[in-house]
Amino acid sequence: MGVGAFFTSKLDEAIGWARKYSIFQYPFVTACCGMEYMATACSHYDVDRFGAGLPRFSPRQADVLFVVGTISHKMAPVLKRIYDQMCEPKWVVAFGVCTCTGGFYDNYATVQGIDTIIPVDVYIPGCPPRPESVIDGLMKLQDKIAAGAQRF
Amino acid sequence: MDGHAIVARLRERCGDRVLAAHDYRGDHTAVLSREGIVSALTFCRDDAALAFDMLVDLTAVDYSRFPGREDGPRFEVVYHLYSVAHNHRVRLKVPVEQDDPVVPTASGLWPIANWQEREVWDMFGIRFDGHPDLRRLLMYEEFEGHPLRKDYPINRRQPLIGPKV
Numbered sequence: 001m002g003v004g005a006f007f008t009s010k011l012d013e014a015i016g017w018a019r020k021y022s023i024f025q026y027p028f029v030t031a032c033c034g035m036e037y038m039a040t041a042c043s044h045y046d047v048d049r050f051g052a053g054l055p056r057f058s059p060r061q062a063d064v065l066f067v068v069g070t071i072s073h074k075m076a077p078v079l080k081r082i083y084d085q086m087c088e089p090k091w092v093v094a095f096g097v098c099t100c101t102g103g104f105y106d107n108y109a110t111v112q113g114i115d116t117i118i119p120v121d122v123y124i125p126g127c128p129p130r131p132e133s134v135i136d137g138l139m140k141l142q143d144k145i146a147a148g149a150q151r152f
Numbered sequence: 153m154d155g156h157a158i159v160a161r162l163r164e165r166c167g168d169r170v171l172a173a174h175d176y177r178g179d180h181t182a183v184l185s186r187e188g189i190v191s192a193l194t195f196c197r198d199d200a201a202l203a204f205d206m207l208v209d210l211t212a213v214d215y216s217r218f219p220g221r222e223d224g225p226r227f228e229v230v231y232h233l234y235s236v237a238h239n240h241r242v243r244l245k246v247p248v249e250q251d252d253p254v255v256p257t258a259s260g261l262w263p264i265a266n267w268q269e270r271e272v273w274d275m276f277g278i279r280f281d282g283h284p285d286l287r288r289l290l291m292y293e294e295f296e297g298h299p300l301r302k303d304y305p306i307n308r309r310q311p312l313i314g315p316k317v
Contacts, residue, residue, distance in 0.1 A: 076312055
């Protein structure tokens with residue numbers, strides 16, 4: 001910046017801007033969607049562009065919970081506990097139709113959408129979703145983070 | 153040993169506890185009474201000519217909606233046996249009534265029967281008398297009903313369970 005140039009902002013916006021480019025994800029991978037998640041996370045699609053290139057495999061160090069794959073009733077308490085362990089601010093992405101609605105697993109064993117257990121910010125449908133849809137969902141999540149839209 | 157010979161040997165040993173026998177495309181099946189099943193399984197395992205050392209599968213069938221069999225015994229517990237030494241197989245079945253769904257356990261004969269019987273209890277609600285630890289195997293404790301029974305509604309929703317404290 002040259003002499004006399006300056007930059008004004010609101011604190012909320014500055015924080016939102018910083019947060020949206022430092023997404024530390026926790027991938028909660030239970031099923032085949034995990035392969036597509038890995039494809040997205042690899043260098044070809046380069047999610048580092050969005051500051052989301054570093055998954056943390058501990059919920060206590062993560063901001064965004066990626067729920068990737070079918071959640072059974074038996075797994076539901078585990079998912080709830082993982083969510084509770086995350087520090088605020090935190091966001092949840094439902095990755096794939098199984099997490100969105102239960103998908104075609106309309107049966108006795110499967111949770112019919114993880115929003116029956118925990119709040120969800122972004123739904124990424126698809127079986128599994130293409131990396132393009134995942135990145136689209138990621139960008140929608142960034143917009144949401146930047147806007148500071150949170151429920152808690 | 154040939155399938156016919158296996159069933160004949162079983163009949164010779166177990167007599168009228170073998171209720172019926174049939175074969176389909178080379179797979180031989182003997183239907184046994186509940187009282188005779190454990191002795192028949194023990195004989196199958198220990199007899200030198202049979203030597204069924206492997207319990208391949210233990211499962212059950214619910215015939216309550218099966219065309220032509222709605223009025224008979226509701227369940228059948230099915231044992232698939234295989235002999236590694238002789239490379240032969242046989243299938244044993246036990247009819248089980250709905251009002252008294254109990255079968256003596258085979259977990260003392262083959263350790264794998266322990267979990268297989270737990271699965272049958274979980275899915276069909278058939279109890280195994282003498283089983284050391286008859287808990288649900290796949291579903292959780294709070295699950296109500298037995299989902300592979302034909303009268304379990306396909307769209308029934310179970311109450312969500314919370315984290316255990």
